[in-house]
Amino acid sequence: MCDLVDRDYINHDFFKLSESEIVQEVLARNKDPVIEQMLQVLLSKQQEKIKKEVADYIDAEKRGRSLVISGIDEPSASLPLKNRQADLEEKICNILDALDVDCAPTEVYRLGKRDERRPQLVKKKYDGRGAQVRG
Incomplete structure (x- = not known):
């Protein structure tokens, strides 16, 4: 049976959280070290992708x-x-x-x-x- 905390999260609006906050929530509930490592890699890749997109946008803006x-x-x-x-x-x-x-x-x-x-x-x-x- 679910405890009170889990029932609160069933009704939680995860769309209000950032991707990073969602990953942190999953990590906090996760007990599997492999999944934790995979989520950390996913988060790192996502951060690198965002940095590159911002740098590309700034470059295009300057060239324009x-x-x-x-x-x-x-x-x-x-x-x-x-x-x-x-x-x-x-x-x-x-x-x-x-x-x-x-x-x-x-x-x-x-x-x-x-x-x-x-x-x-x-x-x-x-x-x-x-x-x-x-x-």
């Missing part, structure tokens, strides 16, 4: 706010860094204006090493809020 552009002419290497950066930012803004895109970049920089034969790729990042195509 980035744009890589090729073919933007580079100013002379003899110009001061501040002037080269201002030139790059102005060119990016001109491209965005020509495309009727309203989004202020948060970062603009060239990728890789300078090569006189071809311009470096340019990476532009924006915060993702309020980017709109004018139309």
Whole structure:
């Protein structure tokens, strides 16, 4: 015959518990060490899966706010860094204006090493809020 505690759990709404809490409840009632080990492995795998999904989501979010552009002419290497950066930012803004895109970049920089034969790729990042195509 079931005792009072077991009858309380028959009517318990387990949907209100997290997966981790359910596993902990099962472990507390479990007497079989093999099942305990299996549940611990299951819980560990689930935690790793969640960590990976969160990391993948964050990566996708960051990539979604980035744009890589090729073919933007580079100013002379003899110009001061501040002037080269201002030139790059102005060119990016001109491209965005020509495309009727309203989004202020948060970062603009060239990728890789300078090569006189071809311009470096340019990476532009924006915060993702309020980017709109004018139309």
